[in-house]
Amino acid sequence: MATRSPWPRPLSLPCCCLLLLALGGPGFFQSHAVEVNVKDLSNNTCIYAEWMMSFLIKYETNSSEYKNATLKPSTNVTHDGSTCGNNTHAPLLAIQFGAGHSWSINFTKTNETYQGNIISFTYNTNDAVFKDAKTKGPITIVVKDPMHPVQLNTVYKCHHLDSIEVANVSLFFWNVTLQAFVQNGTVSKNDSTCEADKSTVAPTTVANLTTAPITTASSPLPTTTSKPVEKPLIGNYSLKDGDKICLLATMGLQLNVSQEKPVLININPKTTNVTGSCGNTSAILRLNDSNKRFIDFTFAVKNTSANTQRFYLKEVNITLISSINGSEPLNAGNNNLSIWDTFLGSSYMCQKEQTVLVTEDLQIHTFDLRIQPFKVQDNKYSKAEECFADSDLNFLIPIAVGVALGFLIILVFISYVIGRRKSRTGYQSV
Template sequence: MATRSRCPRPLSLPCCCLLLLALGSPGFFQSHAVEVDVKDLSNNTCIYAKWMMSFLIKYETNSSEYKNATLKPSTNVTHDGSTCGNNTHAPLLAIQFGAGHSWSINFTKTNETYQGNIISFTYNTNDAAFKDAKTKGPITIVVNDTMHPVQLNTVYKCHHLDSIEVANVSLFFWNVILQAFVQNGTVSKHDSTCEADKSTVAPTTIANLTTTVANLTTAPITTASSPMPTTTSKPVEKPLIGNYSLKDGDKTCLLATMGLQLNVSQEPVLININPKTTNVSGSCGNTSAILRLSDSNRTFIDFTFAVKNTSANTQRFYLKEVNFTLIRSINGSEPFNAGNNNLSIWDTFLGSSYMCQKEQTVLVTEDLQIHTFDLRIQPFKVQDNKYAKAEDCSPDVDNFIVPITVGAALGGLVALVLVAYFVSHKKHSNAGYQQF
């Protein structure tokens, strides 16, 4: 085993570690792949890796609200600390990027296999991406990697997009090519393909997608008659209605019931969120609350609620922000992100619940619309794990008012016709008596 060594800055070719950056494979977004070739003192490769990654981080602001920040390595990546390891230190793959962010993974092996062991990620909220963050400075999370053992002297490959969630951070990885414990300084020509790639065949059906998913990078989906995403045909079936809740200690602090259907411009069909495969997380506060729904580690939706004071000296809550991430498992495309922090919907009195049984559409961006069905939500002041009295949404109220108004108008019209008829009939009768 080579002894531990480190490279001075700036990088140079004779150095023990080389960090190369290359553009990633084409997709809807052009992104950068990180390529690292870790070498020992003899300039022999001991770890080789090339992959794409991004991070979605939820943080608290000074106003006790919660926002999301997205980070991804770009061309200013460095590699300090990457090492081949020795008898006392495990091999380590480490990178640094942006304004004080870093990520690393170490490796262990047996007589036949190797695997990633522990991932460490540090993000710095002094970065401009964390605008108005309540806590400033570096924050580190550590997680045991879930990578399965890989045969020694083989290259691990996985185009499938995968994610790891810990604390307030979601880590996304795709297009991974990796070999640790490289023998004789030469990267192997033998592959170990991840199970997710083995189980993916084209055409394929993913989650609740009910139609064939095309190869989006080589055969873009276009139609002459309906080029706009808003004209995409919906599945015949409505989404399943899910019941979601959050707890603060042993008390329920948020209740939500709804069916969710996503209209993503980059997807060929609408996506139904399946409550049976959806994980619930988030946070409750006095003036801000977040409900996060994660469906099969493929879709992530954050609903942010806030409290406002009205001119009548009363408090109301409303949906203020929606953030969305879609992980694509086709051709290693970069995750699709969309968000809107300037909403003002689902508005009702604090201490009440908001209800709308009819379909509603939340316009997040031009590329994302969320359709809700049988919605009921209460993000604050939940008592005894039950919804408070509900305030119906205006479309439902209007649906009752319109028939009543139309009925009243028709009734009035009939009454006028009858009055006119009797008046006219009476005049004709009087005229007949005078002639006699």
């Protein structure tokens, strides 16, 4: 929920900060590495941090539709308010960037450890990236930092990309190097690596090396075959507006990702969290599975020339935080869709496999789909309009049965005629 930032800007606490910027990686996660060296009045370092970050923000437009905006710190970053702290204020690391956006984190410590405490992020929807935003002005979200305690006089390092979700904002962090409460003004040479980095040290390769049988020159080399990806489980998803269900969705989901090589990923509904929003003309279904894969389906309502209203899938956005085959994290979207189209007040159904094109390198395969994002009555689906693929199948089945029966009748008739001719011929004299 958007609130005012609880952290006043401590302008009365003088400090000296050095801010350095370096170019980051490609794509959605292209950003600038922010390096901040917070110093006290004696010019001694008290906080050192270098990290990369991006923000994905979903906002409502004046037409009651929902869109995504991406923010990334750029070269106009400032650091007003960063402070080593004192008896009344906690140490604070704060930056400002873009058209009125800011981010900050404060720190606490015990006798042995330190950790981040509260993260505050303010984004300004007057920025041009928030096209046609319904709400104008700064919006602040506050969330507790999930970082685990780190030993004092130790530098925390984590290259793994991680995220925090709060309200309609996703915060992405990676390539983090951090030490708070620096002792004697010198950044420590001792490192503390995050668990995510430790778990990504080529476990498959090590297992193959230790378990593969020893072979001789005359022994054939073992061959491996990739196991085909099974059809995904069918999930039932729903959103509520108060006590009533406002969106229903049933489908199996499979991602087709073509980064280094094509990979099929099944979304497990048993470990997938459902969020989103319902509206009169726009609705969003967001699925977030346990492997940090985010899929946003945006539905819209349109008026036809016959003065009837129909809904359709207008936009899909996907964020894959966990890397695939060692590749970079991925964010992609398609906001120019016009599929799953049917009358408002009905549901759309397609049992056959369908493919939703997000980009050339990313597609979604759906199985046993049924969706109703508007006007759900009595918490259940309305009458379904079938997709063409299903109706075509239903049309062909009776035709095939009719052709088979016709062919059988012809065979019986031919057999009958042949039998009659033989009975008329009778016995021949020798």
